[in-house]
Amino acid sequence: MAIERTLSIIKPDAVAKNVIGEIISRFEKAGLKVVNARLQQLTREEAEGFYAVHKERPFFNDLVEFMISGPVFVQVLEGENAIAKNRELMGATDPKKAAPGTIRADFAESIDANAVHGSDAPETAAVEIAYFFA
Numbered sequence: 001m002a003i004e005r006t007l008s009i010i011k012p013d014a015v016a017k018n019v020i021g022e023i024i025s026r027f028e029k030a031g032l033k034v035v036n037a038r039l040q041q042l043t044r045e046e047a048e049g050f051y052a053v054h055k056e057r058p059f060f061n062d063l064v065e066f067m068i069s070g071p072v073f074v075q076v077l078e079g080e081n082a083i084a085k086n087r088e089l090m091g092a093t094d095p096k097k098a099a100p101g102t103i104r105a106d107f108a109e110s111i112d113a114n115a116v117h118g119s120d121a122p123e124t125a126a127v128e129i130a131y132f133f134a
């Protein structure tokens, strides 16, 4: 299996809840290594740029407002199959549909305040890692 890198963001709701450590612990227990990380307050421009792919979606403005509502913890995770493994640990976008024991099932409030972001494919992982850790 390939060693991959993926971008993970612990979103403002989870940072505010004081569960950064609990979330990182899940990654580490699953064999993912934190190889770069930073707590950061995103600017509106940075949040809009990061989610540019969703610019035409009805929830875009709310998503940007949420992402700048407090600091986020951005990190690069490395390990075997890191992209899919991270997505599996995160659970479905809507916490109501997320499998029990996943990060979103345990820590997310709603589909917009859903605790974590994770790259969804090798191409997006490369772009997203470069966006924050050039």
Ligand code: IDP
Residues within 6 Å of the ligand: 059, 063, 092, 093, 111, 112, 113, 114, 116, 117, 118, 120
């Ligand atoms: P993902 O984060 O699970 O990859 P995406 O479909 O890429 O999900 O959506 C990006 C983010 O946009 C989600 O994590 C969530 O915060 C927000 N979002 C997605 N769909 C909705 C929606 O229907 N209403 C409100 N926010 C949404």
